[in-house]
Amino acid sequence: MAEEKSIGTDANSGHEPQLHKFFRVAIKTQASDLHLKVGQPPKLRVQGLLKDTTGEVMTKERIEQMVFEILTPSQKETLINRGTLDFAYEIEDQERFRMNVFRQRGLTSLAARRVNAEILTFDELSLPPHTC
Template structure:
């Protein structure tokens, strides 16, 4: 049993995620439910270590030792790419691997309203895609970026942790930077991006005050910025951005945010009624 054979089995079962933790067999998330993988043994700490260490880049091994968790992407040859999170729990390794579809879906494929296309026609401003973890934010952002890539001659820079969808150069030039490998932090990468002649910047996650502040400034100064937040609705998204700043700065940020925000997309995945699966 190796990790790629487990990933192959998980894809054949239609799973979005593969969980590895001591004391259980491999567990799959299928249509939102967690199910044990059939005909697989209960995992020990040594078994999980043997599965994960061969795919762990050297720099990530060091980071895992220092921090106790790491994020990176893994390509299973001839199968797909996966977003990998390895972490320590009760002194042992555990892991969740999420399937990254190889094909970038269109807005129509995702069932998203056509009005979102208007965001891709803007030349400046801030677009937020928000929702809980696992709600498809990265997939929706990839669809929006792909429209720009297909239709406009721009320089697109994506800042992600880790890189999920791979964008080929089409009409646009696309540079994709992975936090932890290509840059130390979202704030550092975003600050650098402003010196790299960008037209469009994708910020995989606005995690802290510094990143939010630079993103708003970038949108103010003539760049189109797409970013995500882990919030449940549009009102909460606005509050989250403002509340990141100290009280004496909040009024100024309200003015800047109001001047730069182009739109907020709030989404979640819900069970389908026509067939098994979930939809945005």
């Protein structure tokens, strides 16, 4: 079952989680996805194309530190025990992300899909009329 966590619910801090800077760039650029993978810079999917965000190459420690900073204790336990975690995350009470954190070959990765606040019409989605 997916859990939802909002900004400000992190019991460890009075500061903003580090992942929020990447979320803000995703929001500003209207990216649909954020990807964090060890050995690569953070990537955003903008209009279907993956683009590097910075020259910073992600390390296992950096990704885990940023991810664990936003997780609840039960979410951390699930990730450690199962090696994967799906949950919803909200920033600024309006922008939501569908998150998938997973371990592959001992390395942690993150894929975050931005959830549109507005529901698009069939025309805006360019769907054929017979699907309506």
